[in-house]
Amino acid sequence: MTQDTATLVAGDAELTVQGGNGCRIGSLRIGGTEVLRQGDHYGSFPMAPWCGRTENGQFRNGGRLHQLPVNNPPHAIHGTVRDQAWRRSRGGDGAAVFTYDLVEPWPYAGRVTQVFELAEDSLTVRMGLETYADSFPAQLGWHPWFQRNLGADDVRIDFDAAWQEVRGADHLPTGERVDPLPGPWDDCFGMPDGVAVTLTWPGQLELKVTSPSAWVVVYDEQVEAVCVEPQTGPPNGLNTLPRLVTPIEPLEATMRWEWRSL
Template sequence: MRRASIDRIGITGNGFRAEVLSLGAYVADLTYEGKPLLLRNDGKQSATRAGMALLAPFANRVRNGEYSFNGAKYKLPVNSEGHAIHGFVKNKEWKVLEKGDEFVKMELNSKGEPGYPFELSFSVSYEASKRGFNVEMAAVNAGGTNAPITMGAHPYFVHPTPRSQWFINAGNVFRLEMVGNIPTGRMVPQRLSTYIGEYDDCYRVNEDQVRLIFPHDWEIAIKLNGFHFIQLFTPSWANAVAVEPMTGAPDAFNNGIGLTVLEPGKSLRASFTITPRPKGMEL
């Protein structure tokens, strides 16, 4: 995971401590008042198996790594499943634009990736604010043609109690029916207010907040702005749950669910805030 050339950037303030790596603008560790909030990456895990990776220009999967756009067909690199997954920005070296004790802003310029010949300028800001740990993502079309895009993040939340005792509340949602982790196009209305089970599911959220409620006296609120989907995933290798904000659904490059088509010079922006707080406290 780590190599000598990767910079480690510390953020400290308002009870938070974070370690951000220049590779992928990746949050390898995040704590609040000494409590781990994310599954710490000790350098042995890949970016999407701990910590918080950024996902772009596509979040989650593109079926068979294939899609058509503006009359042309494209082929992306695929994983062992045979799908393209989670974009490529997580594997790129990001540049620090601004840095303070409580924040960092980073950027990445991308052009001509395999299967994605579009030119984009990405940025992310992390801030340990009084309201929570804030993540702001943006992509600007720096090229001369329209570009398809979805964005997301992949945080793994942790707590010392067994995750079967954790409770999630996202209110009324639409669950995307999936076959082989690819949406069929059908959405099923339901209320996502339940103890954590075994998940690898995507939901279209109607509210702007997801709450993870732990035993005893505290919870984590994830306040969403511009992220209209979440992927829930419970890993087999850790007592954790990934709650992944996404601007579009899995395979959006083919099914169009939540897909953004950026015109030249236009931008896509979205943000979320992770707020630990006493149970039941309102933001």
């Protein structure tokens, strides 16, 4: 195990966090079964200081217009921290903590912290973003890639959202909200009482994704995997629903996975 990698074990659950690869969860094995899609760009990665797509890679902070690298033309996608090496700061039994200090191309100073806590039947991940300098708009979230199939039937995705954001041709929410539509999805849903999505691999495993955040993107258009992405705002939220991080008010988010064998 390298210094920037943490492996946590609780009961028959084993979690690997790859600090040097964007502080993503590289592996979660439950009873010896891997539940995340494998590969350097998969697992489950953090999204900060924004989630999903930011229109044309541009956002404003007051009167200042900023241009981000367009890494998903014509937009900037998924923040900057998933491509960086994080520093492991501390931890204990069943827990690991990593931090990353924001640098260019993000135009503001700030520190992102992730805390991973593994139990026999659950994983809790907390993320915080703080600044001791200028205030700025930001978002936090996670992008897990769950295996579509664990060896038998495909996973079933169940949730009850208050609304679905209408997605335009540019893949950004138009601002219109409708009753949730059947999949397949690459869509953002509103859950004002908190994210609650259940993944069921029939006869094998049930895993519930929950978060106090009010937004979730569900993506199931790939053959290999499905994604359930809790986040603190909708795609393009830096422009449409900005949340300021200030020296006295950090931004915080929590994601919890809880599972049971079937």
